[in-house]
Amino acid sequence: MFFSGVSKLNLPSERFTVIYRVLGNEKEAYEKAKDICLEQTVEFPEELVPSGVIADHIVGRIESFASWDDHSFHVAVSYHVDCAAKELTQLLNVVFGNISIKPGIKVMSLELPDSILCNFKGPRFGTAGLRKLLGVEQRPLLFTALKPMGLTNEELAELAYKFALGGIDIIKDDHGLSNQSFSPFEGRVKLCAAAVDRANKETGYRSIYMPNITAPHHEVLDRARLAKKLGAGGLLIAPGLTGLDAMREVAENDDIGLPIMSHPAFQGSYVLGDSGLSHQVLFGQIPRLAGADGTIYPNFGGRFSFSKEECQAIATASLIPMGHLKSIFPCPAGGMSLQSIPESLKVYGNDVIFLVGGGLFRQGPDIIENSRYFKKLVEEISNNK
Amino acid sequence: MFFSGVSKLNLPSERFTVIYRVLGNEKEAYEKAKDICLEQTVEFPEELVPSGVIADHIVGRIESFASWDDHSFHVAVSYHVDCAAKELTQLLNVVFGNISIKPGIKVMSLELPDSILCNFKGPRFGTAGLRKLLGVEQRPLLFTALKPMGLTNEELAELAYKFALGGIDIIKDDHGLSNQSFSPFEGRVKLCAAAVDRANKETGYRSIYMPNITAPHHEVLDRARLAKKLGAGGLLIAPGLTGLDAMREVAENDDIGLPIMSHPAFQGSYVLGDSGLSHQVLFGQIPRLAGADGTIYPNFGGRFSFSKEECQAIATASLIPMGHLKSIFPCPAGGMSLQSIPESLKVYGNDVIFLVGGGLFRQGPDIIENSRYFKKLVEEISNNK
Numbered sequence A, B: 001m002f003f004s005g006v007s008k009l010n011l012p013s014e015r016f017t018v019i020y021r022v023l024g025n026e027k028e029a030y031e032k033a034k035d036i037c038l039e040q041t042v043e044f045p046e047e048l049v050p051s052g053v054i055a056d057h058i059v060g061r062i063e064s065f066a067s068w069d070d071h072s073f074h075v076a077v078s079y080h081v082d083c084a085a086k087e088l089t090q091l092l093n094v095v096f097g098n099i100s101i102k103p104g105i106k107v108m109s110l111e112l113p114d115s116i117l118c119n120f121k122g123p124r125f126g127t128a129g130l131r132k133l134l135g136v137e138q139r140p141l142l143f144t145a146l147k148p149m150g151l152t153n154e155e156l157a158e159l160a161y162k163f164a165l166g167g168i169d170i171i172k173d174d175h176g177l178s179n180q181s182f183s184p185f186e187g188r189v190k191l192c193a194a195a196v197d198r199a200n201k202e203t204g205y206r207s208i209y210m211p212n213i214t215a216p217h218h219e220v221l222d223r224a225r226l227a228k229k230l231g232a233g234g235l236l237i238a239p240g241l242t243g244l245d246a247m248r249e250v251a252e253n254d255d256i257g258l259p260i261m262s263h264p265a266f267q268g269s270y271v272l273g274d275s276g277l278s279h280q281v282l283f284g285q286i287p288r289l290a291g292a293d294g295t296i297y298p299n300f301g302g303r304f305s306f307s308k309e310e311c312q313a314i315a316t317a318s319l320i321p322m323g324h325l326k327s328i329f330p331c332p333a334g335g336m337s338l339q340s341i342p343e344s345l346k347v348y349g350n351d352v353i354f355l356v357g358g359g360l361f362r363q364g365p366d367i368i369e370n371s372r373y374f375k376k377l378v379e380e381i382s383n384n385k
Helices: A026-039 A053-058 A088-096 A126-134 A153-165 A185-203 A217-229 A244-252 A279-289 A308-319 A338-348 A358-362 A367-383 B026-039 B053-058 B088-096 B126-134 B153-165 B185-203 B217-229 B244-252 B279-289 B308-319 B338-348 B358-362 B367-383
Strands: A015-023 A061-069 A072-080 A105-111 A141-146 A170-173 A208-210 A235-237 A260-262 A294-298 A329-333 A353-355 B015-023 B061-069 B072-080 B105-111 B141-146 B170-173 B208-210 B235-237 B260-262 B294-298 B329-333 B353-355
Touching: A015 A026, A015 A061, A026 A061, A026 A072, A088 A105, A088 A244, A105 A279, A126 A141, A141 A153, A141 A329, A141 A367, A153 A170, A153 A185, A153 A367, A170 A185, A185 A208, A185 A217, A217 A235, A217 A244, A217 B217, A217 B244, A235 A244, A244 A260, A244 A279, A244 B217, A279 A294, A279 A308, A294 A308, A308 A329, A308 A338, A329 A338, A338 A367, A358 A367, B015 B026, B015 B061, B026 B061, B026 B072, B088 B105, B088 B244, B105 B279, B126 B141, B141 B153, B141 B329, B141 B367, B153 B170, B153 B185, B153 B367, B170 B185, B185 B208, B185 B217, B217 B235, B217 B244, B235 B244, B244 B260, B244 B279, B279 B294, B279 B308, B294 B308, B308 B329, B308 B338, B329 B338, B338 B367, B358 B367
Parallel strands: A141 A170, A141 A353, A170 A208, A235 A260, A260 A294, A294 A329, A329 A353, B141 B170, B141 B353, B170 B208, B235 B260, B260 B294, B294 B329, B329 B353
Antiparallel strands: A015 A072, A015 A105, A061 A072, B015 B072, B015 B105, B061 B072
16 A cells, blocks of 8 residues: 555545536446546546545445436536535536546536535625615616727717617626727726716616626736726626636625626536536526626527526526525626517516617617616516516 | 728738538538627628728628538638737637537638737747757657646655656646645645656756646636746646637746746637537637647547547647747647557657656556656557667
8 A cells, every 4th residue: 555644634524516418328437437436536546546535425426326317327426515615616616527528427416515605705795785776676687798808988878878778787898898909998997887887877777887807817806996986887797708706806806796687608518418517507506606696598499409408407506596606697698689578577577687789789770778678678568477 | 771881990900710521412502601600700790880991891701612421511711810909819809709609610730910919918938939948859749747636745845856856847736736725836836846856957958847737717817927937847728618818828828938838728629520620620710819839639549539530630739830930839638648649659750749747646556657668668568760
């Protein structure tokens, strides 16, 4: 044996559990399940794993193994909470680090005890807090984006003013707007925040502007602070580009203290196919753990590929109890048209944010009227539910 | 028309190109290609895209479209360099942000002009710099990992000492070691760096210790600085967990100035299947752009799924000219055994780093002897090539 001192370790015994879907016949799937237990922890030949604490506590443990369908199995693997080191990065590493490279393994759900959840503040506002901030008690919230890329900051601000005048609750940068030469971040935020503020004074609404703070590593927090200083009412971030922990850090920063929307850019590959993360984990449980108040994802029936069931699973994971973490808003988007609102409302109920971008322009030549129509439509059908 | 001011923009005309593999018959694939041009830039209904600069320069452009095989097409799409905003995060967003959520689109290669590459310092050491640092002129470099998770820092340091005594060039933390209660980061780095230093004094070799700095957002640079202060000779980071730009920032930081190895944890889903990023883009071009001096990936014939051709493509992308960016080392790993070295050496030649972890323990009971055997084996076969 190479090692002696493992028994010096004295760990508490609490564990967290990951539900995996593993492809293969029973024998293959069980071998994969045993491999997951080693690969995600000791990454060491089974016959050489030291007995004692490492074998008994550090190595993952198969808690259950059952047929999922005729070619895959439902496997619950538990890990010692200390392996996750109270870090989101290391938690994700234990859940899916190395096995992300092995075909036919999908993370279906996370079962995290308070001893893991207590390391995360979670969403600052959540559904109730965001409703209070926007002064909207009951109906679904209205969300749109400033686009297309290539407009000047003045034009984007003029659009923001018109959307707010029309009663859109949340007006965000299109996720492709960062700090381009043709739309510098600081100037854009200054103009758009002022424009929304001016519209609010006229309407009495409480619309907010959410600039995109997806940025190089050290600039994420700087842009968030600058946005707050310049009057932004919230922040948009794409954690697939910045890293999920960047979103968590912005969300947990008390000096910033703004609501945050998570954008799915660069994350799609995790949910497409039989390997990766389930829709509810990637767009529900993880952004909630990482402090998002709303999770943007492509709605069913739009120009993307998610099914109604996959979208419902995201909404459920966003809203059901998750320890002390507040519930967050599902934000179906991706080619949503105003015509699709009634069916979507049936699926999601009122605790949803409808993100309609290009579809709002298609409605007619007057963007203020289109926005008012969007608001009136949602008010009417949500009242008559 | 909603907008007037687009002609105010006056952009230079240089563009970068992304090669996509798009699934479908000719009609379907061409529709997808046109969609990519809109989705990755203006994200706006085609019929409403303002004429002038936005339609002519901002919207992506299909540069070529040709059959790839009987069910997919090779599509070259160019984008204006200004859309990428001189940021790695926004460059990746333009390359694959929203379309990551659309099935059947894979990024096969990036063709980046100097006007993009000039925004990145790239690898600080590269292949030549790392060879000089380690004093190894011609043979492949030897790489191993401190494991299993659950050892005490004292045990890990004892292992590091033995590996260095045996002549291993680079000794890294296993990627599962972060800052756990049973192996706190600072104590581990202090002990392991000192242990390798002690061995070097005995052997005259220049082995280096590379701690894992994969950490929460704001701690990545702190851990890198601390590691440097405590005598680490390099750094290991998993950009799939921290975000790719965190690696770039550490690599470009002159106060840190250590060689960096990129670990593939949590990135596998991008290369498995028909959607995502090719092996050469994810493990070759992107880590090189983000400043890694070596790129770790699972070797063919190991316990993972990559083919020999996919591994060769990674090595090629790591080594061929890429503007001013230095070439970097392919680091095949993932269940490599000493027995697999001869065949791997035939495939990679001498500009490779063999990462053998668990396999080094399997060789025999004496880890120093096993390390010496590893070194002798590589020296002999690389000389007799």
